[in-house]
Amino acid sequence: MIRDITIGQYYPSNSVLHRLDPRVKLIGTFIFIVSLFMFNTLYGYIVVALFLGAVIKLSKVPFRFIARGMKAIVVLMLFMMFFNLFFTPGNTIFELWIIKVTDNGLRQAVFMGIRLIFLILGSSLMTFTTTPNQLTDGLEKIMRPLNHIKVPVHEISMMMSIALRFIPILLEETDKIMKAQMARGADFESGGVLKRAKSLIPLLVPLFVSAFRRANDLAMAMEARCYRGGDGRTKMKPLRYQGKDYAAYACVLVYFAAVIALGIFGDQLF
Amino acid sequence: MQIIFDKVNYIYSDGTAFSRHAIKDISFTINKGEFIGLIGHTGSGKSTLIQHMNGLIKATDGRIYFNGQDIYEKNYNLRSLRSKVGLVFQYPEHQLFETTVFKDVVFGPANLGLDKLECELRAYEALKMVGIGDDLLDASPFELSGGQKRRVAIAGVLAMRPEVLILDEPTAGLDPRGRDDILEKIAYLHRESGMTIILVTHSMEDIANYADRLFVMNRGELVMQDKAKAVFSHYKELEKMHLAAPQVTYVMNALRDQGFQVSTDATTVEEARKELLGLLQR
Numbered sequence: 001m002i003r004d005i006t007i008g009q010y011y012p013s014n015s016v017l018h019r020l021d022p023r024v025k026l027i028g029t030f031i032f033i034v035s036l037f038m039f040n041t042l043y044g045y046i047v048v049a050l051f052l053g054a055v056i057k058l059s060k061v062p063f064r065f066i067a068r069g070m071k072a073i074v075v076l077m078l079f080m081m082f083f084n085l086f087f088t089p090g091n092t093i094f095e096l097w098i099i100k101v102t103d104n105g106l107r108q109a110v111f112m113g114i115r116l117i118f119l120i121l122g123s124s125l126m127t128f129t130t131t132p133n134q135l136t137d138g139l140e141k142i143m144r145p146l147n148h149i150k151v152p153v154h155e156i157s158m159m160m161s162i163a164l165r166f167i168p169i170l171l172e173e174t175d176k177i178m179k180a181q182m183a184r185g186a187d188f189e190s191g192g193v194l195k196r197a198k199s200l201i202p203l204l205v206p207l208f209v210s211a212f213r214r215a216n217d218l219a220m221a222m223e224a225r226c227y228r229g230g231d232g233r234t235k236m237k238p239l240r241y242q243g244k245d246y247a248a249y250a251c252v253l254v255y256f257a258a259v260i261a262l263g264i265f266g267d268q269l270f
Numbered sequence: 271m272q273i274i275f276d277k278v279n280y281i282y283s284d285g286t287a288f289s290r291h292a293i294k295d296i297s298f299t300i301n302k303g304e305f306i307g308l309i310g311h312t313g314s315g316k317s318t319l320i321q322h323m324n325g326l327i328k329a330t331d332g333r334i335y336f337n338g339q340d341i342y343e344k345n346y347n348l349r350s351l352r353s354k355v356g357l358v359f360q361y362p363e364h365q366l367f368e369t370t371v372f373k374d375v376v377f378g379p380a381n382l383g384l385d386k387l388e389c390e391l392r393a394y395e396a397l398k399m400v401g402i403g404d405d406l407l408d409a410s411p412f413e414l415s416g417g418q419k420r421r422v423a424i425a426g427v428l429a430m431r432p433e434v435l436i437l438d439e440p441t442a443g444l445d446p447r448g449r450d451d452i453l454e455k456i457a458y459l460h461r462e463s464g465m466t467i468i469l470v471t472h473s474m475e476d477i478a479n480y481a482d483r484l485f486v487m488n489r490g491e492l493v494m495q496d497k498a499k500a501v502f503s504h505y506k507e508l509e510k511m512h513l514a515a516p517q518v519t520y521v522m523n524a525l526r527d528q529g530f531q532v533s534t535d536a537t538t539v540e541e542a543r544k545e546l547l548g549l550l551q552r
């Protein structure tokens with residue numbers, strides 16, 4: 001069940017998007033997210049939708065796979081739309097007891113919902129097309145200047161990539177231990193809150209023990225290979241911009257300019 | 271006790287880009303008191319298959335009957351099934367969690383809703399069976415050696431007094447002494463209490479010594495199910511599946527190729543010894 005959440009997963013494929021430098025994707029995603037809040041016009045939404053559509057097409061990630069991930073955030077979206085719908089002042093459209101729906105509220109609810117979908121689609125496209133290792137590599141390179149003010153950039157990114165790598169391992173381990181305890185008659189599903197919380201002990205203790213054991217093994221393996229932090233460390237595959245990366249930057253900038261122009265000159269929706 | 275599989279299929283992450291058809295059209299019958307050896311290359315679906323036997327995994331397609339009852343029927347009591355079909359996972363020592371060895375073994379029977387005395391009696395008996403001495407009962411399970419931990423974990427399943435005991439590579443990662451120890455205990459259980467045993471292993475020697483019948487898995491399919499001798503006579507085919515026959519089978523075949531009049535169906539050292547002595551006396 002946990003495996004059904006596709007947000008944040010990597011989807012292996014060999015599209016142009018997969019082959020882009022991770023820095024382009026990180027910065028591109030950042031610009032995309034900023035752009036979502038730079039306009040308030042109908043054309044703005046159309047431009048964003050077209051841009052996203054093109055990127056999804058380029059990524060070769062099946063739409064069904066993306067859509068399944070979106071299901072997981074439906075609750076969050078309804079929650080947000082609910083607040084927008086009922087708590088935005090404006091001209092009342094209809095009234096029921098203490099509930100008032102206003103024209104502004106309705107518009108905001110719909111458009112905020114769309115924006116949220118865009119935001120999540122955009123950022124999950126980044127993780128669909130970039131492996132966690134590439135992501136941290138990219139982040140490390142972007143943050144490199146912070147080294148001058150004594151931020152341990154390499155160490156932070158190393159911790160991040162280890163943490164990301166451990167997520168699927170721990171999920172698998174949880175699954176295994178859960179089954180092993182169920183084979184001994186454990187019941188994780190029935191009973192009240194207290195009983196359920198207690199039933200987690202046979203799951204959590206082995207999980208922690210195993211996480212510590214793995215962390216220990218990993219530390220040992222790293223030391224055995226003389227790992228000693230970022231100073232003077234070189235990379236097997238250093239990140240270098242290529243033609244397609246510059247082209248991608250150009251596309252993102254054109255898109256950004258278009259959105260801003262529409263934000264300034266287009267008809268305001270509200 | 272009887273387990274019947276009828277065309278069982280299982281697909282991991284069915285319907286996604288990562289779907290994997292782990293076992294395909296598996297059918298067999300296992301009867302009371304049998305000792306089954308399940309062999310197959312890594313990734314051939316052995317672990318997936320055995321998790322169906324106590325309902326931990328629900329088949330994507332196919333039927334499973336335990337004592338004639340369909341375990342996927344609506345009101346079938348899966349928890350009671352799990353107490354009758356004991357499953358010891360690979361590296362079972364990773365599931366220990368209690369503060370003492372004894373308490374950990376009590377966990378299984380306690381989940382069956384038995385009274386305290388009965389639980390403790392069963393736990394004690396199970397620990398005796400796997401050869402854990404009284405001095406270790408109050409030790410923390412995390413302080414034990416690898417072999418001891420493994421035996422405690424097996425006792426944790428035995429304490430539920432299952433009718434069938436399934437063990438997934440119970441000797442993986444143990445030293446030869448610990449390995450023989452555990453196998454001897456399993457064979458003893460089979461002999462003395464007539465418990466049905468299903469043993470997943472990579473060691474052909476072990477299997478040849480103990481199992482009545484062999485199941486051979488290859489790429490998710492059950493390709494052979496026969497007496498050990500019959501299976502090992504196909505050692506050329508086994509090699510194609512990255513498996514092998516016991517070493518004595520190779521020795522006997524080599525002797526035969528050299529022109530000695532020996533039968534090649536010996537699978538254990540003891541059988542080979544008899545055969546060779548017979549040859550010398552002729």
Ligand SMILES: Nc1ncnc2c1ncn2[C@@H]1O[C@H](COP(=O)(O)OP(=O)(O)O)[C@@H](O)[C@H]1O
Nearest residue numbers: 282290292310311312313314315316317318319
């Ligand atoms: N939890 C899982 N999710 C997805 N695929 C799995 C999972 N467990 C096993 N598999 C796949 O199913 C196949 C059979 O695995 P398994 O039953 O563990 O084989 P064996 O025990 O014979 O080594 C393998 O190809 C494996 O990669």
Ligand SMILES: [Mg+2]
Nearest residue numbers: 316317360438
């Ligand atoms: Mg296995």
